[in-house]
Amino acid sequence: SWKAALQPYIDHPERFLPSPKNNAQSVVVYFNNEVVIVTDGFPKATEHLLVLPRSSALTHLHPTTALTEQVKKRYQQYIDIAVEHVTKKFMKKYKVRDESSPDHFAKTFVQVGIHTVPSMNNLHIHVITKDFNSPRLKNKKHYNSFNTDFFVPWDRLPLEHAPIDSKSIEKKYLKDSDLICCYCDRNFTNKCANLKRHLAEEFALHFTAV
Template sequence: MSWRGALQQYICHPEKYETVSSTESQVIYHDSTAVIITDGFPKATEHLLILPRNASLSKVHPTTALTDHIKHKLERYIEIAIKYIIKDFKSKYEILDNNLAENLEREFIQIGIHHVPSMNNLHVHVITKDFHSTRLKHKKHYNSFNTGFFVKWDDLPLKERPSDPKLIEKKYLRDHDLICCYCGQNFTNKFSKLKEHLNEEFSKRFVPNNE
């Protein structure tokens, strides 16, 4: 099985991946319509994927797949993912900023798809906006969630799929400056400086719960 096809196993046999094991992702919820998994290479503290199980829908490009009708059907899974994320995040961290603590869903969680997907199966990202993760290893990783490369749930569907994926990747992943998602500071191409700064931004707001 190719790496691009790695999500298929969770769609076909979600019950096999419900416990934490050596597999990269864990299924946190599934029914006949969709499966919710933890991303095997999380780019933030909380990073979930929603995978619709319908075989033909799973093959449609994410920019055009999520019509109002399909979105309506998937709303319920978005809700489950958000609830899971809030609970899990709060179990790991104390939130120092009261305003943020009260508005985690609105201020700290982003939902959407990648303009040019790297995996074959349709999936929706539900991710915390901290990008505080050892799996966030280069500029492309960061920019794929912090530029127009990430198409927000509310902006879907787009009118058409991208005619030139390479151009989109160049514009957003390679040529776009690294901008701090908390304060807007521009780090141009300095990825390790941005990483250091993201750590500082994170520790200003969140303290690990000592359990």
């Protein structure tokens, strides 16, 4: 099923390395025995990576509870690699108007964490720039999954227990929560097209193409 679509990266990361012959929509940017870091196939912001632990003991656990202090300690180095990759890639394309350093950018503009109710089966951690200025961001659900408490930041993990009623959590955050601009807190209620236009304006205010 499509829910297992991340498994091939874990099984055969070498098949997804960037190369002239590989015209897949997604590429592996780093891997070793413990982890695969892949670009999201449907990026919801300018830069969007998924960090995939390869361990079969971890990959089918729930993200809210799998990332214990001990596991996080082991994977912190790979989160750091992904954050650095995202920062470098973004800064190659765009200049930050407030002239912030890469360190400042990484701390304030790169979001790391998981979805309370994931759609994909394999454990994955999102590392994403907070612009949400992407043609692949198409609806309220996409936006709210990163901009409400549906998104659990890395620093707040693990939770005490996995969600008990996934359907009501999805309704509360993805469907019933208003669309709030992540730069200025302006409320766009249900108007996703208006929010997207506004996010493009915010992007142009904060960044210039290199």
